[in-house]
Amino acid sequence: MALIALAADKGSPGVTTAAVALAAVWPRRVLLAETDPAGGDLVYRSAAAHGGPLNPNTGMLSIAATARRGLVPDQLWDHVQPLSGGLEVLVGLGVAEQAAGLAGLWSTLGHAFASLADSPNAPADVIADCGRISGDTPAVELFPHASLVLLISRTEPEALARVRDRAAALAGKLHGGPRGAASLNNPVIGVVLVADPGNAAKLAGQVNDMLVHAQTGARVVGTLADDPAGAEQLAGRRRGRLDKSLLIRSARKVTADVYQQYGAAWAAQAQAQQAHAGQPPQGHGAGR
Numbered sequence: 001m002a003l004i005a006l007a008a009d010k011g012s013p014g015v016t017t018a019a020v021a022l023a024a025v026w027p028r029r030v031l032l033a034e035t036d037p038a039g040g041d042l043v044y045r046s047a048a049a050h051g052g053p054l055n056p057n058t059g060m061l062s063i064a065a066t067a068r069r070g071l072v073p074d075q076l077w078d079h080v081q082p083l084s085g086g087l088e089v090l091v092g093l094g095v096a097e098q099a100a101g102l103a104g105l106w107s108t109l110g111h112a113f114a115s116l117a118d119s120p121n122a123p124a125d126v127i128a129d130c131g132r133i134s135g136d137t138p139a140v141e142l143f144p145h146a147s148l149v150l151l152i153s154r155t156e157p158e159a160l161a162r163v164r165d166r167a168a169a170l171a172g173k174l175h176g177g178p179r180g181a182a183s184l185n186n187p188v189i190g191v192v193l194v195a196d197p198g199n200a201a202k203l204a205g206q207v208n209d210m211l212v213h214a215q216t217g218a219r220v221v222g223t224l225a226d227d228p229a230g231a232e233q234l235a236g237r238r239r240g241r242l243d244k245s246l247l248i249r250s251a252r253k254v255t256a257d258v259y260q261q262y263g264a265a266w267a268a269q270a271q272a273q274q275a276h277a278g279q280p281p282q283g284h285g286a287g288r
Helices: 015-024 060-067 073-079 096-102 106-118 138-145 157-175 197-213 228-234 246-276
Strands: 003-008 030-034 088-090 125-132 148-153 188-195 218-225
Touching (some): 003 138, 015 148, 015 228, 015 246, 030 106, 060 106, 106 125, 125 138, 157 218, 188 197, 218 246
Parallel strands (some): 003 148, 030 088
16 A cells, blocks of 8 residues: 655664564565665564574665566565564664665666555565655655655754754655645655653644644644653563554554545555556455
C-alpha cells in the first residue's frame, strides 16, 4: 500500500524508536528499512531472530551492488534480516562514509520500496527510518516515492519551530509550494509528536493549529508516548510486557488513525496505477 518515511529536523527526538514501534504494530506485513545516511542503530541495539547479533553487512550495504544493476522490489527480501520477535529489517549502514556507495541510488531504492506493496509474491509496506534530514541528506530522494512523510518531533518550543519550518520547506520541495492541511498531494506530510501522555491531546491540537496557520501543508497525525521504559523494552534492554507499554499503546493508535485517514486513498491510488499498467489488482494478506 505505501512507503512511509520517518525523519526529524534536528536533534534526537526518537526517529528509530518511533519507526520500530510503528512497524511492530503495523496492520499489514511491513519491512522496516534503516535508510539514515549517517548509519543505522539496530545492529547495536537489537538481536536477530536466531538470538545472535544482526549482520551489519546484510542490508543497505549489500543492496548497493544489487541496485546498480537495477532493482526489482522482491529483491529487497534478499537483504532482509528478522529481529527477535519477527520484525523484518533492512539493516542500515555502519558508518556515514558508506553512504557514498549509495550515491545515485536513493531514488531507485525509493521506487522499489514504494512498489513492494504491489509485489505479486511477497507484498509489504515499507517504513523507512531516514534519520535527520537537515542539510543536503540524500535520504530526501526517497520522499517523492512515499505516500506519507512523518516528521518526528518533541514538544519543546524550539523543536516545534523547527518542525514547522521543515514541514513548510518540504511542502515547497515536494509539492511546489505550501498547501492547506487537507491537501491530497503525495506525499502527505504529517507530524508525530513525542509527548507526555497526560497533555498529548491538547498539545497535538495546538501544534496542528500552528501548522495550519503557517500554511505548512502538514498536520499532526498522532502522538507517541514519551516512555523511556517502553523504549528500553522495545530495544530489548529491559524486561516487561511491551504490549502494555504506553509507547506501544500509543503506536497502535497512530497506525489505526493513519489507516483510517489515508488507507482507502492509498489503496485506490494503487489500483489506479495497476489498472494504468494493465495489471490485475493484488490481494494482500492480513497484517501483523
